[in-house]
Amino acid sequence: MATDLGATRGDGIFESLLAVDGVPRKVGAHLDRLAKSARIMDLDIPSAESWQRAIATAVAEHPAVEELVIKLLVTRGVEGAQRPTAWVQAEPAGPTGRRQRTEGVDILLLDRGYDSNLAERAPWLLLGAKTLSYAVNMAALRYAKANGADDVIFTSTDGLVLEGPTSTVLMATERDGVKTLVTPLLENGILPGTSQGALFKAAADAGWQLGYGPLEPKHLFDADAVWLVSSIRLLAPVKSIDGKAIPVSLTMTEELTKLLAEGSRD
Amino acid sequence: MATDLGATRGDGIFESLLAVDGVPRKVGAHLDRLAKSARIMDLDIPSAESWQRAIATAVAEHPAVEELVIKLLVTRGVEGAQRPTAWVQAEPAGPTGRRQRTEGVDILLLDRGYDSNLAERAPWLLLGAKTLSYAVNMAALRYAKANGADDVIFTSTDGLVLEGPTSTVLMATERDGVKTLVTPLLENGILPGTSQGALFKAAADAGWQLGYGPLEPKHLFDADAVWLVSSIRLLAPVKSIDGKAIPVSLTMTEELTKLLAEGSRD
Numbered sequence: 001m002a003t004d005l006g007a008t009r010g011d012g013i014f015e016s017l018l019a020v021d022g023v024p025r026k027v028g029a030h031l032d033r034l035a036k037s038a039r040i041m042d043l044d045i046p047s048a049e050s051w052q053r054a055i056a057t058a059v060a061e062h063p064a065v066e067e068l069v070i071k072l073l074v075t076r077g078v079e080g081a082q083r084p085t086a087w088v089q090a091e092p093a094g095p096t097g098r099r100q101r102t103e104g105v106d107i108l109l110l111d112r113g114y115d116s117n118l119a120e121r122a123p124w125l126l127l128g129a130k131t132l133s134y135a136v137n138m139a140a141l142r143y144a145k146a147n148g149a150d151d152v153i154f155t156s157t158d159g160l161v162l163e164g165p166t167s168t169v170l171m172a173t174e175r176d177g178v179k180t181l182v183t184p185l186l187e188n189g190i191l192p193g194t195s196q197g198a199l200f201k202a203a204a205d206a207g208w209q210l211g212y213g214p215l216e217p218k219h220l221f222d223a224d225a226v227w228l229v230s231s232i233r234l235l236a237p238v239k240s241i242d243g244k245a246i247p248v249s250l251t252m253t254e255e256l257t258k259l260l261a262e263g264s265r266d
Numbered sequence: 267m268a269t270d271l272g273a274t275r276g277d278g279i280f281e282s283l284l285a286v287d288g289v290p291r292k293v294g295a296h297l298d299r300l301a302k303s304a305r306i307m308d309l310d311i312p313s314a315e316s317w318q319r320a321i322a323t324a325v326a327e328h329p330a331v332e333e334l335v336i337k338l339l340v341t342r343g344v345e346g347a348q349r350p351t352a353w354v355q356a357e358p359a360g361p362t363g364r365r366q367r368t369e370g371v372d373i374l375l376l377d378r379g380y381d382s383n384l385a386e387r388a389p390w391l392l393l394g395a396k397t398l399s400y401a402v403n404m405a406a407l408r409y410a411k412a413n414g415a416d417d418v419i420f421t422s423t424d425g426l427v428l429e430g431p432t433s434t435v436l437m438a439t440e441r442d443g444v445k446t447l448v449t450p451l452l453e454n455g456i457l458p459g460t461s462q463g464a465l466f467k468a469a470a471d472a473g474w475q476l477g478y479g480p481l482e483p484k485h486l487f488d489a490d491a492v493w494l495v496s497s498i499r500l501l502a503p504v505k506s507i508d509g510k511a512i513p514v515s516l517t518m519t520e521e522l523t524k525l526l527a528e529g530s531r532d
Binding site: 005006076087114123137143 | 391
């Protein structure tokens with residue numbers, strides 16, 4: 001309804017997941033994060049079993065779709081009803097994500113306006129919850145496009161790398177045959193990435209070293225490769241940061257994309 | 267539609283205005299601010315004339331309602347449609363606002379996480395636009411209620427008083443017969459309050475001195491009266507801040523409430 005507090009206040013939470021050839025990926029991780037967002041937002045949500053049935057229905061309704069985007073949404077409900085609204089929607093993935101996987105992205109570093117210690121001391125700011133209040137994330141993407149880039153990496157006021165508006169930041173180094181995959185510290189107020197989690201697990205099993213920030217922009221410039229990773233677009237290699245080209249590794253992108261697919265089967 | 271980007275991304279803008287005995291208040295100021303929000307958000311919105319007609323329809327559909335809340339909303343539209351969705355909704359005002367006008371509110375100071383110079387240097391953060399992404403504002407109100415208060419005054423990381431989640435902060439002093447009304451600096455990244463604007467104009471005409479921050483919490487504790495002001499609730503006297511009682515002035519509340527009503531006729 002138009003009077004739903006999701007529509008009038010952005011007061012709700014969501015998850016976007018990908019089903020490939022009829023198989024939804026990382027369902028457990030998405031439902032875990034949805035439950036965490038619900039706790040932070042003080043929202044009652046349907047059981048995991050209900051979501052699983054709805055996801056299965058969405059997949060069944062879209063046979064022969066190679067890549068299906070499935071969104072899970074919960075709002076605080078229609079004004080006055082005192083009861084959340086929950087639904088699942090599904091549609092074939094658009095071409096942009098797939099193009100960015102192969103062609104890569106140019107990104108801008110943009111100040112998120114928060115310092116990296118805020119999450120702990122200000123729970124009302126909802127850092128760590130994936131809410132429907134994404135206007136700033138969308139505005140940052142518009143700003144990037146208006147300035148010749150494709151996407152954004154947010155930084156904190158104290159100079160740390162945070163996350164993309166709809167993605168997690170990853171970087172890799174290879175030194176003396178040792179490959180290391182690094183992502184920013186979760187404690188800095190970023191969303192825990194389900195793709196990053198799945199990839200880290202699979203990469204560790206495949207012999208990669210893992211690292212967690214704090215990361216500064218200079219670390220990205222010094223890396224052997226940087227990616228934005230998200231559930232729908234998967235791994236998008238970063239080609240440039242603030243107009244300055246950085247190294248892209250086809251080999252590592254290919255290897256990590258394979259590991260991500262393996263790690264996403266649950 | 268459930269796939270409207272207003273519902274799935276909080277990607278839109280709004281205004282809430284009050285009609286008293288069939289007369290909508292401050293229509294011009296609300297339409298001006300809606301247009302400003304639209305510019306910041308890069309949204310095309312209907313003409314002022316269309317809104318005025320819709321507001322008149324909403325009022326006509328609710329005869330004999332003493333206080334009618336009218337909301338104007340615009341979203342980026344249904345996903346893929348490339349066209350905004352705009353609507354007006356109206357309903358009788360609930361009892362809470364009216365109660366708070368007479369009984370006052372206990373407030374908590376909560377860190378908004380932003381410094382007071384951010385608006386200028388980070389336009390993608392949409393400070394100064396009244397967006398549908400209000401999850402943080404709603405979470406702050408829930409936090410206040412869970413901690414025994416009614417409402418919130420946000421502060422900046424550099425210690426300045428900003429605004430309420432759905433209101434503007436006002437304070438008054440009376441020294442040697444001179445009455446002064448003060449509100450935080452707009453440049454600190456707060457929303458320009460239509461009620462504050464209307465009241466300031468009427469108060470100046472009535473002989474009040476006007477002042478604009480920067481305000482710190484200590485100024486609120488030293489004031490002769492503090493209010494939260496908004497279009498629906500009007501002037502709500504602040505009774506306590508972080509559990510510490512502050513002076514309430516019935517005389518000034520009465521005088522300013524009258525001036526606000528006069529200033530709101532346009």
